[in-house]
Amino acid sequence: MIDVQRLRVLRAVAEHGSFNQAAAALRLTPSAVSQHVAVLERSLGARVVARSTRGVTLTPAGRIMVGAAESVTAELEHAKQQVERLSTGRIQLTVATFTSGGRLLLPGALPRLMAAHPHTVLHVREGEPEDTLPLVRQGAVDLALAYHFDGPLPVGPGRSSGLEWTPLLEDPLYVVLPQGHRLANRSELDLAELAAEPWVLGCLKTEAYLRRYAERAGFDPEVRGTTTDYFFARSLVAAGMGVSLIPSVALAPEIPGLRTVPIKQPGPIRHIGVAAISRSDRPHVTTLIQALREQAKHQHQER
Numbered sequence: 001m002i003d004v005q006r007l008r009v010l011r012a013v014a015e016h017g018s019f020n021q022a023a024a025a026l027r028l029t030p031s032a033v034s035q036h037v038a039v040l041e042r043s044l045g046a047r048v049v050a051r052s053t054r055g056v057t058l059t060p061a062g063r064i065m066v067g068a069a070e071s072v073t074a075e076l077e078h079a080k081q082q083v084e085r086l087s088t089g090r091i092q093l094t095v096a097t098f099t100s101g102g103r104l105l106l107p108g109a110l111p112r113l114m115a116a117h118p119h120t121v122l123h124v125r126e127g128e129p130e131d132t133l134p135l136v137r138q139g140a141v142d143l144a145l146a147y148h149f150d151g152p153l154p155v156g157p158g159r160s161s162g163l164e165w166t167p168l169l170e171d172p173l174y175v176v177l178p179q180g181h182r183l184a185n186r187s188e189l190d191l192a193e194l195a196a197e198p199w200v201l202g203c204l205k206t207e208a209y210l211r212r213y214a215e216r217a218g219f220d221p222e223v224r225g226t227t228t229d230y231f232f233a234r235s236l237v238a239a240g241m242g243v244s245l246i247p248s249v250a251l252a253p254e255i256p257g258l259r260t261v262p263i264k265q266p267g268p269i270r271h272i273g274v275a276a277i278s279r280s281d282r283p284h285v286t287t288l289i290q291a292l293r294e295q296a297k298h299q300h301q302e303r
Helices: 002-018 020-025 032-044 062-089 099-116 129-138 203-218 231-239 283-302
Strands: 049-052 055-058 091-097 120-125 143-148 163-178 199-202 222-226 242-248 260-261 271-275
Touching: 002 020, 002 062, 020 199, 020 222, 032 055, 032 062, 032 143, 055 062, 062 129, 062 283, 091 099, 091 222, 091 283, 099 120, 099 143, 099 283, 129 163, 129 271, 143 283, 163 283, 199 231, 199 242, 203 222, 203 242, 231 260, 260 283, 271 283
Parallel strands: 091 120, 091 143, 199 222
Antiparallel strands: 049 055, 143 271, 163 242, 163 260, 163 271
């Protein structure tokens, strides 16, 4: 029989890419981590990790076992919640969300959840999709408000199994300019028209996205500032530091002295949705997802 603790250790090794970092995260010694992995390999009759000077990577067998580890962890967490519900009558619900999406959608959706399930004990965790989506798969959170740009969800190659994605909103990105900028009165802009402008951006992923679109437009953007907050980035634009690329849901509250201009189609866009593991025995999760859909529809109609 495979020991659950050894699966937990292997998952930590996969997440951190080294025995030392996994040991620190688990509060074990590196030798204990190594022993757990060695015993797991002997019980399987196959290597689960490949060691090199650059760290530790999973073998094909290791990837299978990490997937099993996540499934086992999720099932145990779900069982724990069911037992707690039997003993206390309360439902624990943990929602993960990125900042701007949570601010836009959660406050309007939560009253519907509490009206339908008044004994729900709600917890909210803030985080970016690359951090929160794995937590959904592991059972650490029940659902995650998340987003992605072009391409698949940011859960890593081959690791999206078990997640059900419900689309909520399309979130186009806008150019934000100082009010006195020569292009501020345009009804729309082509990114190529901003080739000579300095940029101030609200997150690293937006910078990567801008660079992809700028490459298509034939220029290399000069990025003078990257923040972790879209409001801060817009404040710097208002101070004359440059221009910015901001998702529509992050354009509130308004800042005096700024102009927001759409990008000519096809322009960059974020896809906002909610990820959860599909279960028929979690009506509170289903209720919240439906409430988020209704809130997203309401927000779309107000635009």
